[in-house]
Amino acid sequence: MIESAPFRLPLLASFMSSRILDGRACSRGVRESLLPRVEALAARGARPGLAVLQVGNDPASRIYVRNKVRACTEARIESVHIELPGNTDERDILERIRTFNSDPRVHGILVQLPLPPELAADRIQNALDPNKDVDGFHPINVGLLAIGTPRFVPCTPLGVTKLLAHEGIPVEGRHAVVVGRSNIVGKPMALLLLQKGATVTICHSKTPDLGDITGQADILVVAAGKPKLVTAEMVKPGAVVIDVGINRLADGTLAGDVDFEGVSQLASHITPVPGGVGPMTIAMLVENTVLACERLLDAAPGG
Numbered sequence: 001m002i003e004s005a006p007f008r009l010p011l012l013a014s015f016m017s018s019r020i021l022d023g024r025a026c027s028r029g030v031r032e033s034l035l036p037r038v039e040a041l042a043a044r045g046a047r048p049g050l051a052v053l054q055v056g057n058d059p060a061s062r063i064y065v066r067n068k069v070r071a072c073t074e075a076r077i078e079s080v081h082i083e084l085p086g087n088t089d090e091r092d093i094l095e096r097i098r099t100f101n102s103d104p105r106v107h108g109i110l111v112q113l114p115l116p117p118e119l120a121a122d123r124i125q126n127a128l129d130p131n132k133d134v135d136g137f138h139p140i141n142v143g144l145l146a147i148g149t150p151r152f153v154p155c156t157p158l159g160v161t162k163l164l165a166h167e168g169i170p171v172e173g174r175h176a177v178v179v180g181r182s183n184i185v186g187k188p189m190a191l192l193l194l195q196k197g198a199t200v201t202i203c204h205s206k207t208p209d210l211g212d213i214t215g216q217a218d219i220l221v222v223a224a225g226k227p228k229l230v231t232a233e234m235v236k237p238g239a240v241v242i243d244v245g246i247n248r249l250a251d252g253t254l255a256g257d258v259d260f261e262g263v264s265q266l267a268s269h270i271t272p273v274p275g276g277v278g279p280m281t282i283a284m285l286v287e288n289t290v291l292a293c294e295r296l297l298d299a300a301p302g303g
């Protein structure tokens with residue numbers, strides 16, 4: 001034990017200051033890179049348009065929508081925000097979506113989640129024109145992602161891959177562990193990592209000995225929705241840790257699904273909460289909207 005100390009202490013010390021993956025800075029770069037594409041569309045007589053449909057008065061949704069609309073404005077994208085009461089009849093919501101589907105000025109449609117529990121979220125989401133589904137949740141777009149020919153990739157997983165690429169973090173040949181199996185983050189995240197050459201393990205609420213598996217990860221993506229679920233004892237020194245979770249604690253502060261203070265002493269790279277994955281999600285929504293406009297314009301007669 002005495003002989004092992006000089007070896008172990010320098011190893012741990014080398015990870016005492018993790019590199020913080022700055023999602024805000026990266027997202028600014030993404031939005032700035034979109035401006036020439038938006039200008040090129042304007043020269044062709046088109047301006048990308050995003051319609052955001054929000055049902056109910058969920059406080060977090062209000063913040064998310066406000067940030068999305070602001071990002072669109074900064075990127076010179078037209079946006080319309082329709083806010084409906086929580087007791088709105090599903091038929092009215094579907095009619096709004098049909099109107100957006102047929103409106104040539106709308107290139108992307110986003111239904112803000114969560115919806116009130118009495119509404120059939122899958123039926124509403126499936127009513128979107130897949131060519132305008134910039135969230136990437138329509139079954140057709142999910143299927144295209146699964147077979148490796150995506151039309152639109154869900155914004156949060158796409159943002160994570162963009163952030164990794166921006167930081168020059170290799171994915172190919174690495175062992176990636178995804179904690180969470182949601183259709184919004186966990187499953188598409190695993191598919192993207194797999195397509196980029198990683199060996200992928202998915203963990204969830206039924207996974208026994210979670211720490212044993214997360215401790216094997218070279219890249220650990222946590223999207224479980226449980227504050228500070230992953231602690232330092234569950235992370236391999238030098239791992240890249242991506243915290244997708246954002247949870248409001250009893251004292252009003254925000255925390256991720258990872259214990260940042262402890263894990264940042266071991267990880268080589270880590271995302272903060274807030275300021276990590278969140279801004280990238282919004283940047284990818286803007287990018288998908290620009291992409292939708294480009295595709296629809298190219299598909300039009302004479303485009």
